[in-house]
Amino acid sequence: MYHKVAPRPAGSLVPHHYVSPKRFQAHVRALTRARFRAIRLEELDAEYENTDRVVNFSFDDGYENFATNALPVLRAAGMTATVFAVAELLGASNEWDTELGDVPERLMSSDGLRAATTMGIEIGSHSCTHKRLPTCDDDSMLHEVAQSKRILSAILGRDVPIFCYPYGAHDARVREAVRAAGYRAACGVGKGWNDKTTDQFQLKRVNVRSDTSGPLLFWKLLRQSRLR
Numbered sequence: 491m492y493h494k495v496a497p498r499p500a501g502s503l504v505p506h507h508y509v510s511p512k513r514f515q516a517h518v519r520a521l522t523r524a525r526f527r528a529i530r531l532e533e534l535d536a537e538y539e540n541t542d543r544v545v546n547f548s549f550d551d552g553y554e555n556f557a558t559n560a561l562p563v564l565r566a567a568g569m570t571a572t573v574f575a576v577a578e579l580l581g582a583s584n585e586w587d588t589e590l591g592d593v594p595e596r597l598m599s600s601d602g603l604r605a606a607t608t609m610g611i612e613i614g615s616h617s618c619t620h621k622r623l624p625t626c627d628d629d630s631m632l633h634e635v636a637q638s639k640r641i642l643s644a645i646l647g648r649d650v651p652i653f654c655y656p657y658g659a660h661d662a663r664v665r666e667a668v669r670a671a672g673y674r675a676a677c678g679v680g681k682g683w684n685d686k687t688t689d690q691f692q693l694k695r696v697n698v699r700s701d702t703s704g705p706l707l708f709w710k711l712l713r714q715s716r717l718r
């Protein structure tokens with residue numbers, strides 16, 4: 491799980507969310523060397539049958555710096571990724587963070603998302619406005635879950651089957667709404683690997699921070715696979 495691939499600006503409230511472009515290159519290099527194959531999350535079901543090393547790069551929030559700093563590196567390595575976009579804020583910025591005094595970061599536009607999909611990138615939903623869903627009333631929560639799927643599907647001209655809970659926050663009511671809206675799976679922020687026995691509406695991830703080196707990322711992946 492990544493957030494931003496960019497140099498860390500002064501004043502960031504969550505500096506470890508910024509992975510430098512150089513470091514991201516090191517991650518892709520380390521996983522390439524270790525013969526990991528990158529997949530989209532919509533391929534997960536089929537991939538559970540495989541025993542080779544499979545990884546998914548996920549990028550929360552859909553920052554423009556994914557397109558400028560991560561996408562070219564992934565393409566050069568022949569790897570794909572999943573971008574979780576905030577459907578009603580495309581082309582705007584991370585106002586859920588800036589409200590708290592954080593540094594603004596531009597979010598990908600609808601054109602940018604479309605362009606990314608033509609390069610094999612998967613787009614998932616990260617809600618409409620990045621609200622903490624368990625604290626929303628039913629109407630607002632259902633809107634965030636279902637309307638974001640409709641908006642992104644209309645933009646991309648295809649179904650959007652994967653959801654990602656803002657802040658990794660979910661409960662039984664939210665998970666049921668995500669399932670009822672027609673999603674096939676959803677990511678939280680619980681750590682670990684996923685297999686057939688994992689609740690597909692609580693997919694686990696490995697957190698990647700600004701100080702996660704290439705070898706450390708490789709080690710984190712292996713350690714999580716032993717812990718699952």
Ligand SMILES: [Zn+2]
Binds near residue numbers: 551620656657
């Ligand atoms: Zn987010």
